[in-house]
Amino acid sequence: MDVKTIELKKTILEDNDRDADVLREQLAQQKTYYMNVMSSPGSGKTTTLIRTIRQLKARAEAQGMPELRIGVMEADIDSDVDAKTILQETGVPAVQLHTGGMCHLDADMSRQGLKEIGSGDLDLVFLENVGNLVCPAEFDTGAVKSVVILSVPEGDDKPLKYPLMFQEVDVVLVNKIDAAPAFDFDRERFLKNLADCNPSAPVFFISAATGEGAEEWCAWLDEEVRGYLAEEAEGRQ
Amino acid sequence: MDVKTIELKKTILEDNDRDADVLREQLAQQKTYYMNVMSSPGSGKTTTLIRTIRQLKARAEAQGMPELRIGVMEADIDSDVDAKTILQETGVPAVQLHTGGMCHLDADMSRQGLKEIGSGDLDLVFLENVGNLVCPAEFDTGAVKSVVILSVPEGDDKPLKYPLMFQEVDVVLVNKIDAAPAFDFDRERFLKNLADCNPSAPVFFISAATGEGAEEWCAWLDEEVRGYLAEEAEGRQ
Numbered sequence: 001m002d003v004k005t006i007e008l009k010k011t012i013l014e015d016n017d018r019d020a021d022v023l024r025e026q027l028a029q030q031k032t033y034y035m036n037v038m039s040s041p042g043s044g045k046t047t048t049l050i051r052t053i054r055q056l057k058a059r060a061e062a063q064g065m066p067e068l069r070i071g072v073m074e075a076d077i078d079s080d081v082d083a084k085t086i087l088q089e090t091g092v093p094a095v096q097l098h099t100g101g102m103c104h105l106d107a108d109m110s111r112q113g114l115k116e117i118g119s120g121d122l123d124l125v126f127l128e129n130v131g132n133l134v135c136p137a138e139f140d141t142g143a144v145k146s147v148v149i150l151s152v153p154e155g156d157d158k159p160l161k162y163p164l165m166f167q168e169v170d171v172v173l174v175n176k177i178d179a180a181p182a183f184d185f186d187r188e189r190f191l192k193n194l195a196d197c198n199p200s201a202p203v204f205f206i207s208a209a210t211g212e213g214a215e216e217w218c219a220w221l222d223e224e225v226r227g228y229l230a231e232e233a234e235g236r237q
Numbered sequence: 238m239d240v241k242t243i244e245l246k247k248t249i250l251e252d253n254d255r256d257a258d259v260l261r262e263q264l265a266q267q268k269t270y271y272m273n274v275m276s277s278p279g280s281g282k283t284t285t286l287i288r289t290i291r292q293l294k295a296r297a298e299a300q301g302m303p304e305l306r307i308g309v310m311e312a313d314i315d316s317d318v319d320a321k322t323i324l325q326e327t328g329v330p331a332v333q334l335h336t337g338g339m340c341h342l343d344a345d346m347s348r349q350g351l352k353e354i355g356s357g358d359l360d361l362v363f364l365e366n367v368g369n370l371v372c373p374a375e376f377d378t379g380a381v382k383s384v385v386i387l388s389v390p391e392g393d394d395k396p397l398k399y400p401l402m403f404q405e406v407d408v409v410l411v412n413k414i415d416a417a418p419a420f421d422f423d424r425e426r427f428l429k430n431l432a433d434c435n436p437s438a439p440v441f442f443i444s445a446a447t448g449e450g451a452e453e454w455c456a457w458l459d460e461e462v463r464g465y466l467a468e469e470a471e472g473r474q
Binding site for chain 1: 239240241242243244245249250317320321324331332333334335336337339340342343345346349350353371372375
C-alpha cells in the first residue's frame with residue numbers, strides 16, 4: 001500500500017482566472033487602467049498612493065497634459081480609515097471595500113468596487129489590496145498590472161520568503177529608503193533575491209514620506225498608463 | 238463628497254458555505270465523521286494525529302469495541318512527507334492533497350479528497366489542513382467538527398491575535414506541554430484569552446510526543462465519533 005497524491009482541481013482559482021480575464025477585457029473597452037497594489041501591513045501603501053497621485057497631478061501640470069482621472073479602492077477587513085485619508089489628502093474619489101474577513105480580493109469583488117467608484121469615468125483606478133504577502137498573490141483581480149510595495153524595515157530577504165508574490169507582480173517598489181541607515185537592507189542583495197524569482201520586473205527605490213525616488217516611479221507609471229489608454233483608444237477605433 | 242463603504246458580497250464564501258452543508262449531509266448519510274484539524278506550521282499536527290490514531294486503536298482493544306476505520310487527508314502546498322509518515326506510523330490509509338499554492342481547503346477540495354480516500358468505507362476521516370492560522374478559518378470544509386492545535390512555544394496570546402480561528406473551532410488542543418518549563422505559557426491566561434472569543438470549546442492540554450494528556454483527548458473524541466455514528470445510524474433507520 002502506498003500513498004496517493006491528489007492534485008486538487010482548483011475550481012475557485014480557475015473560475016476566478018476566467019472572470020479576471022473578462023473583467024480586464026471590459027476595463028480595456030471602457031479605457032480604465034486598473035492597478036493592484038499589494039504589500040504587508042504597515043509598508044506604506046496609503047502614503048505611497050497619496051505621494052503617487054500628487055506626483056502624477058504635478059507631472060500633468062508641468063507637461064501641459066490633461067490630468068489623469070484617478071480613483072482609489074481601499075480594501076480592508078473592516079476599517080474605514082484609509083479611504084478617508086486618500087480623499088482628504090488628494091481629493092480623488094475613494095471607496096472603502098470591506099472584505100468581511102477575507103484575506104484577499106478576487107475579480108468579482110474588484111468588479112463590485114469598480115462599479116461603485118464609477119470606473120467608467122476614470123482613467124486609472126488603484127486597488128489597495130488587503131495587507132498580506134501571501135493570499136492576495138494567488139487571486140487575479142483583473143488588474144492590468146500588479147505592484148508589490150516592500151518597505152526597507154521588512155528586510156532584503158522577502159523575495160525568498162514570499163516567492164509567489166514577487167513572481168506574480170509586474171513592478172516592485174521598495175519604500176522607506178530614508179530609513180535604510182537604521183536597517184541592514186542591502187540593495188544589491190535584494191535585487192539578487194528578486195532576480196531569482198522575477199528577473200524582469202522594474203524596481204523603484206522610493207521614500208513615500210520624503211518624496212525621494214517618486215519622480216522616477218511616477219514617470220514610469222505615467223507613461224505606462226497613458227500608453228495603455230492610447231493603445232486601447234486606437235484599438236477600438 | 239464623502240467616502241462610500243461597500244460590503245463586498247462574498248460570493249465565494251457563500252457558495253462554499255452552501256456546498257459545505259451539502260457535503261456534511263452526504264457524509265452523515267454515509268456515516269463518516271469528518272474532522273478538520275488546523276494549526277500554524279510546526280505545531281505538531283502530524284505527530285498529534287499519529288498519537289491520536291494509536292490511542293483510539295488501543296482504547297477500542299481495551300474496551301473490546303470494534304476499531305474505528307480511520308483515514309487521513311494531508312493537505313500541503315506541495316510536499317508528500319506527511320501522508321507517508323501517517324501510513325508508516327499507523328497503517329491507516331492516507332492521501333496527500335496538493336493545494337497548488339492555495340492557503341486553505343474548501344468544501345469542494347474536501348470532497349475530491351474524500352472520494353479518493355474512499356470515505357464511504359471509513360468511520361472517521363481527519364483533514365490536516367494547510368498550516369496557517371488565518372485563511373483556513375474562513376472556509377467551511379464540510380467537517381462535522383473543527384479543531385485547532387496550538388503549541389506551547391507559540392504563546393498563550395494566540396486567541397487574541399487569531400480570534401476568527403479560535404472562534405470558529407469546536408475543540409482546542411494545546412500541544413507540546415512537555416516544553417512548558419522553557420516557555421512563558423500560562424494556562425490560566427490562555428484559557429481567559431480563549432474564553433473571550435470562544436467560551437464553550439473543550440480544551441485539552443497534551444504532549445503528542447510523550448503521550449501526556451492524550452487519553453483525555455481521545456476519550457472525548459472516541460465518544461464524540463461513536464455518538465455521531467450511532468445517531469446517524471439510528472436517524473437513517
